[in-house]
Amino acid sequence: MLHNASQQRLVSHSSSRPLPCRHSLTELWQRYAFANDAGPYLLVPQAVLQPENEVEIQQIFAASQRERVPVTFRAGGTSLSGQSVTDGWLVDIGRYWRNIQPIDGGARVRVQGGAIGGLVNAKLRPFGRKLGPDPSSIGSAMMGGILSNNSSGMCCGVANNAYHTVESIRFILPDGSVWDTALEHEADRFEKEQSGLASELRALRHAVLTNSDLHDKIRRKYLQKNTVGYSLNALVDYERPLDILSHLLIGGEGTLAFISEAVLRTLPDHPEKATALAFFADAHAACGIIPDLIDVQCDAVEFMDRASLESIRNLDGVPDGLSDRLRDHQQLMGLLFEFQAPDADALSDKLERFTSQCAPNMRALSSVQFTQNKKEQANLWKLRKGMYPAVAAVRGRGEAAILEDVTFPLERLGEAIESLQELFAKHQYSNGIIFGHARDGNLHFVISQAMNGQKDIDQYSRFIDEMVDLVVHRFDGALKAEHGTGRNMAPFVETEWGTEAVEIMRRLKRAVDPHGLLNPDVILSSKPTIHLDHIKDLPVVEDVVDKCIECGACEPRCPSRDFTLSPRQRIVLRRARARMIAAGQIELAKQLDRDYEFAGKATCATDGLCALDCPVAINTGDLIKQLRAESKTSVEREVAKSVAKNFGIAEGLASSAIATGAATSFFLGDDLLTSLTSWIAYVLPGFPQWHAGISQDWDPAYRSLLSDAETAEWIYMPTCMSRMFGGTIAPLVQVAGRANAKIHIPSGMQGLCCGQAFASKGFMEPALAKQAEWVDAMWEWSDRGERPVVLDLGSCTTFLKTGMIDLDPVRKERLQRLRILDSVEFAEAMLPHLRIRKISDPIAIHSVCSNQKSGLDGSMLAVANACSDQVIQPHEGRCCGMGGDRGFEIPGLILSAGANVGPNMEQAGCSVGYTNARSCAISLSSSSGKPWHSLMHLLEECTREDD
Numbered sequence: 001m002l003h004n005a006s007q008q009r010l011v012s013h014s015s016s017r018p019l020p021c022r023h024s025l026t027e028l029w030q031r032y033a034f035a036n037d038a039g040p041y042l043l044v045p046q047a048v049l050q051p052e053n054e055v056e057i058q059q060i061f062a063a064s065q066r067e068r069v070p071v072t073f074r075a076g077g078t079s080l081s082g083q084s085v086t087d088g089w090l091v092d093i094g095r096y097w098r099n100i101q102p103i104d105g106g107a108r109v110r111v112q113g114g115a116i117g118g119l120v121n122a123k124l125r126p127f128g129r130k131l132g133p134d135p136s137s138i139g140s141a142m143m144g145g146i147l148s149n150n151s152s153g154m155c156c157g158v159a160n161n162a163y164h165t166v167e168s169i170r171f172i173l174p175d176g177s178v179w180d181t182a183l184e185h186e187a188d189r190f191e192k193e194q195s196g197l198a199s200e201l202r203a204l205r206h207a208v209l210t211n212s213d214l215h216d217k218i219r220r221k222y223l224q225k226n227t228v229g230y231s232l233n234a235l236v237d238y239e240r241p242l243d244i245l246s247h248l249l250i251g252g253e254g255t256l257a258f259i260s261e262a263v264l265r266t267l268p269d270h271p272e273k274a275t276a277l278a279f280f281a282d283a284h285a286a287c288g289i290i291p292d293l294i295d296v297q298c299d300a301v302e303f304m305d306r307a308s309l310e311s312i313r314n315l316d317g318v319p320d321g322l323s324d325r326l327r328d329h330q331q332l333m334g335l336l337f338e339f340q341a342p343d344a345d346a347l348s349d350k351l352e353r354f355t356s357q358c359a360p361n362m363r364a365l366s367s368v369q370f371t372q373n374k375k376e377q378a379n380l381w382k383l384r385k386g387m388y389p390a391v392a393a394v395r396g397r398g399e400a401a402i403l404e405d406v407t408f409p410l411e412r413l414g415e416a417i418e419s420l421q422e423l424f425a426k427h428q429y430s431n432g433i434i435f436g437h438a439r440d441g442n443l444h445f446v447i448s449q450a451m452n453g454q455k456d457i458d459q460y461s462r463f464i465d466e467m468v469d470l471v472v473h474r475f476d477g478a479l480k481a482e483h484g485t486g487r488n489m490a491p492f493v494e495t496e497w498g499t500e501a502v503e504i505m506r507r508l509k510r511a512v513d514p515h516g517l518l519n520p521d522v523i524l525s526s527k528p529t530i531h532l533d534h535i536k537d538l539p540v541v542e543d544v545v546d547k548c549i550e551c552g553a554c555e556p557r558c559p560s561r562d563f564t565l566s567p568r569q570r571i572v573l574r575r576a577r578a579r580m581i582a583a584g585q586i587e588l589a590k591q592l593d594r595d596y597e598f599a600g601k602a603t604c605a606t607d608g609l610c611a612l613d614c615p616v617a618i619n620t621g622d623l624i625k626q627l628r629a630e631s632k633t634s635v636e637r638e639v640a641k642s643v644a645k646n647f648g649i650a651e652g653l654a655s656s657a658i659a660t661g662a663a664t665s666f667f668l669g670d671d672l673l674t675s676l677t678s679w680i681a682y683v684l685p686g687f688p689q690w691h692a693g694i695s696q697d698w699d700p701a702y703r704s705l706l707s708d709a710e711t712a713e714w715i716y717m718p719t720c721m722s723r724m725f726g727g728t729i730a731p732l733v734q735v736a737g738r739a740n741a742k743i744h745i746p747s748g749m750q751g752l753c754c755g756q757a758f759a760s761k762g763f764m765e766p767a768l769a770k771q772a773e774w775v776d777a778m779w780e781w782s783d784r785g786e787r788p789v790v791l792d793l794g795s796c797t798t799f800l801k802t803g804m805i806d807l808d809p810v811r812k813e814r815l816q817r818l819r820i821l822d823s824v825e826f827a828e829a830m831l832p833h834l835r836i837r838k839i840s841d842p843i844a845i846h847s848v849c850s851n852q853k854s855g856l857d858g859s860m861l862a863v864a865n866a867c868s869d870q871v872i873q874p875h876e877g878r879c880c881g882m883g884g885d886r887g888f889e890i891p892g893l894i895l896s897a898g899a900n901v902g903p904n905m906e907q908a909g910c911s912v913g914y915t916n917a918r919s920c921a922i923s924l925s926s927s928s929g930k931p932w933h934s935l936m937h938l939l940e941e942c943t944r945e946d947d
Contacts, residue, residue, distance in 0.1 A: 017063070017067070019047055019049065019063075020049070020056070020059035020060045020062065020063035021049040021050065021051050021056050021059065021060060021091075022052070022056065023049070023050035023051070023095070024047055024048070024049050024050070025047065025048040025049075025050070026046075026047045026048075027595065028588070028592060028595065029573060029592055029595035029596065029599055030048055031045050031046070031047070031048060032044060032572065032573055032576040032592070033565055033569040033572060033573060033599075034048045034074070034077075034090055034092065034569075035085065035572070035576070036077075036085070036536065036550050036568075036572045037077040037078070037079055037082075037084045037085055037550070037552070038077060038078045038079060038080050038137075038549075038550055038551045038552055039079055039080045039082045039083075039084075039085070039486065039488070040080075040400055040402045040403075040488070040535055040536060041082040041085050041487065041488075041533075041534045041535060041536060042085065042534055042536030043085040043087045043534055044087060045072075045085075045086055045087060045088065045089060045090035046069065046087065046088060046089060047089055047090070048089075048090045048091075048092055049089055049090070049091045049092065050091075050092045050093075050095040050096065051091065051093070051096070053096075054172060054178060054260055057172050057258050057260065058172060058176040058178075060089065060091060061172065061175070061176050061258075062176060064088075064089065064174075064517050064518075065174065065515060065517065068515065068517065069088050069089055069517070070086055070088030070089065070517050070518075070519070070520050071086075071088060071089050071091060071517060071518055071519070072084060072085070072086035072088060072089070072090055072091065072254065072518075072519045072522075073091045073093055073113075073144065073148075073254040073258055073519070074090055074091065074092055074093070074094070074144075075093055075094050075097075075113050075114055075141075075142035075143070075144030075145040075148075076094055076116065076137075076140050076141045076142035076144075076145055076552060076555075077094070077555075077568075078137045078140055078141045078142075078145060078551065078552045078553075079145055079149060079483070079484060079486065080403050080405070080483045080484075080486075080488075081405075081480065081483050081484045081485060081486025081487070081488040081489065082486040082487035082488050082522070082531075083148075083149070083253040083254065083484050083485070083486040083487070083519065083522045083523075084145070084254075085534075086519070088517075091258075093112075093113045093114045093142075093144055094113075094114045094142055094144075095114065095562060096114060097112035097113045097114035097115070097144070097260070098112060098114045098115050098116075099111065099112045099115065099261075100112075100115045100119060100120050100123045102123055102124055102127060102129075103263070105127055106124050106126070106127025106128070106266060107127075107129065107265070107266060108167060108263055108264065108265055108266060109123070109129075109131070109263070109264055109266055110261065110262070110263045111143045111261070111262055111263075111264065112143065112144075112260065112261055113142060113143050113144025113145075113147070113259055113260070113261075114142055114143070114144065115142060115143045116138075116139070116140065116141070116142055116143075116556055117131060117133070117135070117138040117139075117141050117142065117143060117146055118138050118139040118140070118556070119556075119876060120143065121138070121269075122876065124266055124269070125269065128268060128269055128271070129266040129267065129268060129269055130266060130267055130268075130269040131146075131165070131264065131266060131267070132156045132160030132161065132162070132164070132165035132264065132265070132266070132267050133146050133151040133152055133153055133156055133160070133161055133162050133165070134152075134153035134154055134155050134156050135151045135152070135153040135154075135482070136153065136154065136384070136385035136387075136388070137385075137551070137552075137553065138153070139553060139556065139613065140551075140552045140553045140555055140556050140613070143262065144254075144259060146162055147162050147166065147169070147249075147250055147259055147262055148249070148250070148251070148252060148253050148254050148259065148484075149162075149227060149251065149253060149482070149483065149484040150162045150163050150227050150231060150250050150251030150482070150484070151482060152225055152437075152440075152481075152482045153437070153482070154300045154302060154384075154437055155299050155300045155338075155340075156267075157225075157439065157440050158222070158223065158224065158225055158440070160267060161225075162250050162251075163231055163233075163234075163247060163250045163251060165264045165265045165266075165267075166246075166247075166250055166262055166263070166264050166265075167182075167262075167263045167264060167265050168180070168181040168182035168246075168262065168263045169181055169246050169249065169250075169259055169261065169262040169263075170182070170259070170260050170261040170262070171246065171249055171257045171258060171259045171260060172257060172258045172260060173194075173256075173257050173512065174257070174512065174513050174515075174517070174518055177193070177194065178260075179242065179246075180261075181242060181243070181246045182263060186242060187240045187241070187242040187243065190241060190242040190245075191240075191241055191242070194241075196511075197241070197245075197511050197512065198241035198242075200508075200511040201241040201244050201245060201508075201511070202241060204235055204244075204504050204507060204508060205235045205236075205239070205244060207504060208232065208235045208236060208504065209235075209236070211500065214498075214500055214501060215236065217497075217498075217501070218232050218233055218235075218236055218501075219233075219236065221478065224407050224409075224440065224441060224477075224478060224481075225407050225437075225440050225441075225442050225478065225481035225482055226407060226480070226481065227251055227478075227480045227481065227482055227483065227484050227485065228478055228479050228480045228485055228489060228492075228493055228496050228497065229485060229493045229496075229497055229501070229502070229505050229523060229524075230248055230251065230252060230505045230508060230523065231247060231248055231250055231251040232497075232501060232504065232505070233247075234247035234248045234250075235248075235504075245512075248508065251484070252523075253484050253485065253486065253519060253522050253523055254518065254519045254522070255509065255513065255518050255519040255522050255523050255524075256508075256509070256512045256513060256518065257512065257518075268342060270340040270341050271342070271343075272340065272341045272342065272343060272344055272346070272347040272372075273338055273339065273340050273341075273347070273372065273377060274338065274339045274347055274350075274351055274370040274371070274372050275336070275337070275338040275370060275371055275372075275376075275377045275381075276336070276337055276338075276368045276369060276370045276371070277319055277334060277335070277336045277380055278334065278335050278337070278362070278364040278365075278366075278368050279325050279329075279332060279333070279334050279364060279366070280332070280333045280334070280335065280363060280364055280365060281329055281331060281332070281333075281363070281365060282331040282333060282414075283305070283331070283333050283413075283414040283417040283418055284414040285333070285363040285364075286303065286333040286334070286335050286414070286438075287303070287413040287414035287417070287438065288361075288363070288414065289335070289358065289361060289362045289363070290335075290413065290438050290439065291410065291411075292357065292358040292361050292362070293337055293354075293358060293439070294439060295357065295358070296350065296353040296354050296357050297339070297350060297353070298337050298338070298339055298354070298439070299338055299339060299340040300336075300337060300338045300437075300439065301335060301336075301337045301437070301438045301439040302335065302336040302337070302384050302435070302436070302437060302438060303333070303334070303335060303413075303417075303434070303435055303436055303437075303438035303443070304333065304334040304335075304336065304384070304387070304435045305333055305334075305417065305421075305433065305434040305435065306326065306329075306330070306331060306332040307431070307432065307433040307434070308387055308433045308434065308435040309322065309332060309334055310326055311433060312383050312387065313326060315383060316379075317379035317380075317382070317383060318383065319380075325365065329365070335438065336380060336381075336384050338377075339351060339354065339370075347372075351370065382615075385615075387435050387615075388403055388435075388444065388446060388549075388551070388615075395431065395448035395549075396448065396450070397540050397546060398450055398452075398537070398538060398539060398540050399448045399449055399450050399451075399538065400448060400449065400450070400451045400535060400536060400537055400538055401446060401447075401448045401538075401549050402446065402447055402448065402460070403444060403445070403446050403483075404444065404445050404446075404447075404467065404488075405436075405442070405443075405444050405480055405481050405482060405483040406442070406443055406445075406467075406471050406477055406478060406479060406480070406481060407440070407441050407442050407443075407471075407477045407478035407481040408441045408443065408475050408477040409441060409475060409476065409477065410440075410441040412475060413438065413441050413443075416443070416475055416477070417434055417443070419470055419474070419475075420432070420434055420443070420445060420467075421434070423463065423466060423467060423470060424447070426466075427459060427462060427463040427466070428459070429447040429448075429449070429463065431447065431448055432445060432446070432447050433445060433446045433447075437481075441477075442481040442482065447463070450537075451535050451536075451537045452537065457532055457535070460532070460535075461529075461532055464531065468492050468495055472492075472495055478496065479492055479495075479496050485522070485523045486522055486523075487521050487522055487525065487530050487531060487533075488531050489531065490521060490522065490523055490524060490525040490530055490531065491525060491527070491528050491529065491531055492531075493505070493523065493524065502524070505523070505524060506524060509524055537579075538575065539575050539578035539579055539582065540578070541571065541574040541575055541578055542574065542623055542626060542627075544618070544619070544622045544623050544626060545571045545574070545620060545622075545623045547616050547618060548568070548571045548614075548616075548618055550571070550572060551568075551615070552568050553613045553614055553615060554566065554567040554568055554610035554611075554613050554614050554618070554620065555567065555568055555610075556613070556878070557609045557610070557612075557613060557877060557878040557879060558609070558878075558879070559605050559607065559878065559879040559880065559881035559883070559893060559894075559896070559897030560603045560604060560605065560881070560893055560896070560897070562896045562897075562899070563603055563881075563892060563893055563896035563897070564598070564599040564600075565599050565600055565603070565604075567610040567614075567618075567620035570600050570604065570620050570623065570624070571618075571620065571623070573592060573596060573600060574623070576592065577589050577592050577593065577596075580592065600624070600627075601624055601627055601628055601631075602886075602889075602890065603886075603890055603893050604620070604621060604624040604883070605621075605879055605881055605882070605883030605884075605886055605893065605897075606621030606622075606624055606625055606760050606883060606884075607621060607849040607879040607883060608621050608622075608849060608853055609849050609852060609853070609877075609878070609879055611853075612852060625759065625760065625762055626762075627762075628761060628762030629762035629763070629764055630762075632762055632763065636763075637763065637765070640758060640761070640763040640765075640766045641763075641765065641766050641769075643766070644753075644758060644763075644766035644767075644769055644770050645766075645769075646751075647720075647751045647752075647753055647770065648750045649751075651720055651723065651724060651750055651751060654724050655723065655724045658694065658724055658725060661673065661690055661694065661695075662694065662695045665690070665694075665695045666695070670690070670691075670692040670695060671692075673690045674689065674690045674691065674692065676690075677689040677690040678891070687889075688885070688888040688889060689888055689889070689891050691887070691888070691891065691894075691922050691923070691925065691926040692925055692926055693921055693922035693923070693924070693925025693926055693931070693932060694725060694922055696727070696931060696933065705733050705734065705736065705737035705743075706733060706743060706744055707742040707743060707744050708744065709744050709746065709781070711742055712743060712744030712787065713741065713742040713743070713787060714736070714741055714742065714788055714789075714790055714826070715743075715744055715745075715746065715778070715781050715782050715787050715788070715789045715790065716732065716733070716736075716743050716744065716745050716789075716790045716792075717745075717746070717749060717752075717778065717781075717789055717790065717791055718745065718749070718792055719754070719791055719792055719793040719796045720752070720753050720757070721793050721917075721918050721919055722792050722793065722918050723749070723750065725918050725919075725922070726918070727918040727921060727933070727934050728792040728823065728918055728934040729745075729792070731934060731936035731937045731939070731940035732790075732792060732823060732826070732934075732936045733745075734940050735827070735830060735834070735936055735939050735940050735943060736826075736830070738834060738835075738943050739830040739833035739834050740833060741830060741833070743790070746777075746781045748777075749777070752770075752773065752774050753770040753773075753774065754770065754771055754774050754796045754799050754800050755767035755768065755769075755770040755771035755774070755799070755804065756795060756796055756799040756884065757884060757885065758770060759799075759804070760883070760884050760886075764804075764806070767804065768804055768806055768807065771800070771804050771807060771811075772807065772808070772811050774800070775807075775811045775814055775815050776811070778818055779814045779818070782818060782819075784814075784817070785814070785817040785818045785819060787819075788819040788820070788821050789818055789819065789820050790821050790822075790823060790826045791820060791821070791822055791823065792822075792823040792916075792918070792934070792936075793916075793917050793918065794822050794823075794824070794848040794849075794850035794851050794854075794856070794916050794917050795848065795849065795850045795884065795917065797820060797821070797822040797850060797854070798822075798850035798853060799850075800815065800818075800820055801820055801854065803815045803816070822850075822851075822854075822856060822916065823916050823934075823935065823936060824851065824856055824859045824863060824916045824935060825856065827859075827863045827936060827939055828859040828862050828863055830939070831862070831863065831866055834939070834943050835943060836866055836867060836939075836942045836943055837942055837943075838866075838867055838868055838942065839867060839868050839941070839942060840868075841868070841870070841909075841910075841911070841912075842868065842870035842871070842872060842908055842909055842910040843864065843867070843868045843870065843871055843872070843910060843912060843913070843914060843938065844871075844872050844873070844874050844901075844904075844905050844908070844910045844912070844913035844914070844932075845860060845861070845864045845871060845872075845873055845913065845914050845915065845935070846873070846874075846875050846880065846913060846914075846920060846924055846932070847860045847861075847873070847877070847915075847916075848880075848915055848916055848917045848920050849879050850917075851916065852877065860916065860935065863935060863938070863939060864914065864935070864938070866942075867938050867939065867941075867942040870908075870910075872904070872905070872908045872910055874900070874901045874904035874905050874908065874910070874913070874928075875898065875900070875901050875904075875924070876904075878897065879897060880894060880897055880898055880920045880923040880924050880927070881893045881894035881895075881896065881897030881898060881923060881927075882894055882917075882919045882920055882922065882923035884919060885919070887922075887923050887926075891926065894923040894926055894927050895927050897923075897927065898923065898924055898926075898927025898928060899927065901913075901924055901927055901928040902927070902928035902929050902930060905928060905930055910930075911930060911931075912930060912931050912932070912933070913928070913930065913931070913932040913933075914932065914933055914934065914935045914937065914938045915932060915933075915934070915935060916934065916935045916936075918934065920932075921933055921934060
């Protein structure tokens with residue numbers, strides 16, 4: 001059954017009792033924003049609860065039992081089988097449960113469920129360690145899901161999955177009791193205080209041990225990847241009830257308890273790697289070499305069929321010659337494999353074994369070429385990790401993309417691939433695509449189709465029925481290898497495991513959750529067609545985001561995700577609106593539009609970092625700019641044109657106001673002035689608010705150090721942000737003087753603007769006019785591009801290097817010929833000409849969004865490392881939230897975006913930070929409570945000769 005646009009939509013929390021959590025989201029737009037995860041189902045929650053601590057979790061459990069409301073926990077929302085959607089209470093643990101603590105020199109790590117797996121690995125990297133589970137979604141998947149789904153991934157196989165690397169967990173049962181397996185005597189307390197549950201767990205273990213067929217089946221099935229049903233191997237592997245239960249929670253998909261904390265053993269993160277992508281004529285040729293690769297200790301082997309290779313042929317970084325191979329080989333297959341080692345000698349030994357023992361048997365279309373270049377390796381893995389979203393993105397418009405995850409015996413993998421392809425053809429899924437972790441016999445496949453009626457559902461149902469029969473009965477495989485059972489495979493658990501095993505699972509569920517309120521219909525369901533209910537359609541929305549399959553990869557770096565919405569949620573709400581309109585619910589759509597004005601449009605920083613993490617490079621900021629442009633009135637457009645035309649006057653007035661504010665803050669203090677402007681903004685929405693960082697760094701420029709226009713080698717064009725807010729001009733000029741760089745600041749620059757300030761607000765016509773004006777001036781001042789032009793705001797640099805699409809051909813050609821450098825590039829160029837004295841204290845740096853998009857992170861780090869041996873990046877690659885000037889109107893955005901910066905600086909013993917955008921320095925000063933300056937200030941401080 002399709003998700004009915006008119007069902008559930010008005011169902012919200014209606015009890016007279018208050019919700020059992022301080023942070024509860026009940027508005028229409030909030031519930032719809034959380035209604036979707038990465039899977040194929042759509043259920044709208046009654047409320048979204050965001051607990052901060054265990055006490056609130058206990059309160060949620062108590063209220064759920066009292067009111068008989070189902071509860072589902074969600075972490076990153078990257079699950080693919082329908083285990084993190086609900087029409088009850090959705091408990092979002094991604095908001096507050098983010099603690100990460102490496103212990104014992106990184107040999108172990110303590111995590112909470114809202115910690116992103118990639119950030120856990122980043123914390124472990126200084127110790128040369130990493131998590132065992134390595135799902136392709138680790139950049140956005142959170143530990144709660146990694147544990148609850150028993151995640152594995154590309155390299156970890158079975159031995160190092162979540163089940164086998166967890167050391168201890170702390171969890172809360174539905175009755176509110178809290179248990180921590182790390183505590184001494186906790187097993188004794190559990191058996192005393194939970195005697196009934198302990199007795200049932202012993203009985204379940206006894207039932208398995210005395211049933212030789214079931215015991216052997218469990219042992220056999222867990223030699224391969226398998227996440228179908230509960231982790232029954234816990235009943236074989238452990239004796240004491242608490243140990244059994246704690247391991248049943250791994251892979252329990254949130255149906256038994258809430259995991260509040262876990263300690264995991266970590267693995268060495270080998271620094272030396274050799275990676276290769278080899279092509280084969282067919283599946284048998286590709287799969288035939290996999291056992292040999294395993295024998296020579298290949299750490300990862302990833303399979304890609306022709307259709308999956310076809311889907312990525314036009315992406316950046318695709319190996320040369322792929323298009324030719326696709327043309328010449330109709331059954332083309334690819335294997336991406338990698339050897340890892342602790343040092344160069346060990347890696348060389350592995351490669352020698354490959355050459356002598358494996359290569360002679362490999363029927364590749366050409367000799368295998370390994371790369372040890374980090375950038376090339378990262379690009380190959382990015383292509384593979386982004387394969388599902390990239391594949392799903394090529395679906396027809398309005399079609400749903402469905403990912404399945406199965407395991408086959410390795411020795412029959414080639415045959416299984418061909419059988420799946422035959423199944424695609426039989427059921428008219430010409431777009432079916434297969435890829436996966438070949439080393440483990442674990443294949444993923446994607447199909448897409450419209451879900452517009454019962455005929456479509458019936459087609460999908462017939463395919464699933466035959467796929468289940470193929471995997472279970474013909475190949476004795478597993479219906480879910482690592483994505484969890486969810487509601488997707490819940491009707492088929494008994495098909496794979498048999499009646500006796502499923503009865504043990506049902507007894508377990510009844511013993512722990514007798515009312516069945518914890519994530520009902522996930523893993524076990526009495527509804528034989530639950531996998532066909534509430535399948536979400538993907539209605540057509542704006543072209544710039546229509547390819548989105550809601551995977552959530554875009555969310556971790558978004559500055560507004562904890563404030564209003566993430567990029568995924570902004571797109572989700574556009575689709576919700578389309579469904580409402582299609583269902584004739586016009587008033588609901590209008591209500592959603594009203595809420596979207598602030599939550600969707602006003603609070604988007606349009607920083608574009610989401611495009612870096614999105615496998616198909618969707619920039620949700622482009623959607624927001626488009627919507628802003630479409631919503632502008634004729635009066636607003638005329639005002640914008642007038643401001644652009646008289647920008648010099650507007651700049652002068654703004655500079656005077658800022659200078660007045662700085663003087664006022666000297667007498668009143670920043671806190672009082674901030675409160676005053678906040679009150680004014682409450683009365684007059686949109687009034688820019690004061691930030692503490694504005695009053696810093698108002699040093700005058702040393703004009704005596706400037707060269708004249710004729711002899712200058714560099715043209716320095718201070719951006720309008722620096723001209724109005726100060727902060728960069730003076731130190732840049734001083735550093736240039738010390739490096740003997742002949743630099744010139746043109747007169748008559750007031751009123752010039754690259755156009756970005758207008759474009760970001762949706763005023764494209766004045767933006768184009770300002771950029772044209774800027775190009776004309778800079779063409780003259782740079783002697784027709786002969787002299788490089790230095791800018792001091794990273795976003796402006798990137799905006800100009802890209803250029804506006806509608807810029808006229810003459811100016812576009814001139815813009816391409818101009819040599820535009822950001823201040824961080826200029827700073828790096830000056831390093832060989834400066835005498836630098838490193839400072840002893842740790843420093844923080846923030847690489848602005850435009851740096852990350854244009855690849856200037858390395859330059860930023862090079863300058864910082866030249867000035868200090870202790871460099872930290874406390875914002876972990878995220879946007880500060882300023883969004884040009886948006887943070888002045890909505891300070892809550894930057895306070896939310898930068899909430900972790902101050903604590904991270906404190907933890908590192910760092911008292912000051914540096915960045916290459918004045919606006920970002922202001923933002924970070926406000927959010928961290930510590931001073932942030934231009935990177936040029938750091939370089940100026942380290943090159944002084946008067947101390």
